[in-house]
Amino acid sequence: MRVIVLGAGIIGVSTAWHLLERGHEVTLVDRQSDAALETSFGNAGQISVSYCEPWACKGAPLQILKWMFRKDAPLLFRPQSDWQQWRWGLAFLGQCNNAAFERNVAQLVALGAYSHQALRGLVSITGIEYDRLERGIAHYFTSQKSLDEAAHAAELMRTHGLQRQVLSRDELLAIEPAFRGFGERHIVGGTYTASDESGDARRFTQALARHCARLGARMLFGRTVHGIEVAGAEVQAVHVSAGNGEDSASNDVALKADAVVVACGAYSAPLLRSVGVDLPIYPGKGYSATFDILRPEAAPWISTIDDEMQCAMTRLGNKLRVAGTIELAGFDTSLDTPLARARCEMLARRVEQVLPGVCDTRSQAQGGQPHYWTGLRPATPTNIPFIGRTRVGKLWVNAGHGTLGWTHGAGSGKALAALISGERQPIGGFGFCGMT
Ligand SMILES: Cc1cc2nc3c(=O)[nH]c(=O)nc-3n(C[C@H](O)[C@H](O)[C@H](O)COP(=O)(O)OP(=O)(O)OC[C@H]3O[C@@H](n4cnc5c(N)ncnc54)[C@H](O)[C@@H]3O)c2cc1C
Structure with a gap:
């Protein structure tokens, strides 16, 4: 054909x-x-078969409403005079209940497992190199309430056959010591899936x-x-x-x-x-920042999700990429607006907070070489x-x-x-x- x-x-x-x-x-x-x-x-690089929960869940509408006026909100709905956006938003609301959530998770798990197999097959045939790390994904929490909710989510994932472990702070820091300094003061615990991986999609x-x-x-x-x-x-x-x-x-x-x-x-x-x-x-605008690693021995090997800022951090060779946030505001890919700048600066600030001095997070004006990027996720309500x-x-x-x-x-x-x-x-x- x-x-x-x-x-x-x-x-x-x-x-x-x-x-x-x-x-x-x-x-x-x-x-x-x-x-x-x-x-x-320029995505976050995570092959996150086991972290596949959709944004649409029971608590999402209230959370999104609370975030609506925060420039650094992980999910920002910016109303436009665009019927497609409102239609998409209504369909999204229709998915914000437990029955739809569980149904959607089941399908995403099935596609994820099939896809992981396909990826392994493809890599073994082609030998493609892409800064792949088969070290798992860890999700760390700075709030006990969020960690408790994560334990329920881990339980749900286990019913789908995914091994998402719930870890104490010490267990988490033993798996990924790079976060020790920040972790001892702020992290309350986390979850970890050993079978997930990461690599450079581009x-x-x-x-x-x-x-x-x-x-x-x-x-x-x-x-x-x-x-x-x-x-x-x-x-x-x-x-x-x-x-x-x-x-x-x-x-x-x-x-x-x-x-x-x-x-x-x-x-x-x-x-x-x-x-x-x-x-x-509908396009879901996201951002990433990629920094040179200055201290390789202190940089993380495990790809992580930061629950508080809802961003992901992944080592790609001698660079560290941090990515996240979603903005529902049409097909706008500009990086030079005050909002876009605020979101990029948030990513750089967070890297400095959790891994101080590990990367060169200086702006270009300060002599650094950060690479900021934005892309449009092709988002569906489910x-x-x-x-x-x-x-x-x-x-x-x-x-x-x-x-x-x-x-x-x-x-x-x-x-x-x-x-x-x-x-x-x-x-x-x-x-x-x-x-x-
Ligand atoms: C900040 C961020 C972080 C992310 N992190 C992750 C992650 O860690 N793990 C994960 O699994 N996913 C992640 N994603 C999601 C993932 O990157 C996307 O789902 C994926 O890249 C979509 O791929 P695609 O091929 O559908 O779209 P694209 O990569 O956009 O490809 C579509 C192609 O179509 C072409 N095209 C469009 N219109 C036309 C036209 N009219 N004529 C000719 N060509 C056209 C474009 O040039 C483009 O090359 C992230 C996304 C973002 C934004």
Whole structure:
């Protein structure tokens, strides 16, 4: 089959790879000059199969309301005059109850387990290096109340077969001594999952894209998708910029195939809506800061989640990345607004608080080399992605991976490639939702 994959983030590239493995002829299209230059570029790097709870839970609405006026709030809803945002918000509220939470967790666990297997398989075949650390993920708490709630969550995860241990402060600091100074004063305890891991999503995705090219994929970088042409209820062509520097619709080329996969991250929603496929995917802006490690012996090896600031910290080679927060405010990727600056500064401040002197957190004005970045999570109200066939003939989707696209990337690509190839339902317990 000839398949066009739109979008070369972790999801599109993984889909392309698994299609090639099954013998399909693949064309991969992206508007950027390489793979993983948008949301898959600077994420927190966590393969967090065991920490997969969605944001939507019983306590979320009140918490979000409390956070609404705090610039450094972990989740910030900034109301816009955008019907899609309000619709998404209402659907999110509909998921904020115990029954939906447990149902969503079950599906995310199933996809996570399948995806971890797929990632291991992919790494063993390709040998890709991406600053991988198989040291687990630890979640530390500075409030006893939050730790007690985390113990309940750990119990729930154990019912799904995930080994999330609850640790005292001393046990936690024995596993990751880098936090000792801060921990002895502030940490009350934590949870730990030994089987989780971390690594650089950008390095991985770009390397996998090279493997796709080697397997014969046609790589169309620097090419913007302007539209999908549908007639007779099926896709006729994809209209893509010609790639000669002129990004205008009048200059487009039409690509034809037996199947088209939309894997454009948060931008999948408007593209699909243009052909009548309406999916609740909304951009959730997040930030990361990457710092040079000055004292490698004092830097953490285990990837962590800081409960108080709701950010994650991961060692990637000789750098430390801290990432987090979510802002629901449309397709805005600016880093130079007062709000964006406040959020980036919060990340740098937190690194200095928990690991004083370990990284070079100085601003550029002070002579430092911090790398600040922002990306749009393709968020769904459930945090469950859409993987499967749409009601338009020949049109498939792999999008909406929200906070877990790196964790679920390898498996989502494999699952969709299996479905396109007519293999039976690839993931037990995961619902391939009907898409209208
Ligand atoms: C701050 C932050 C931290 C995160 N941390 C983690 C983590 O620790 N673990 C985890 O599992 N996940 C994490 N995530 C989530 C994860 O990064 C995303 O879910 C994932 O990168 C989404 O991948 P994608 O391929 O769907 O989207 P993208 O990477 O955005 O890829 C979509 C591609 O489509 C292309 N595209 C879009 N529109 C068009 C068009 N019209 N024409 C041509 N090309 C187009 C874009 O150029 C882009 O390359 C984090 C996200 C953020 C923001």
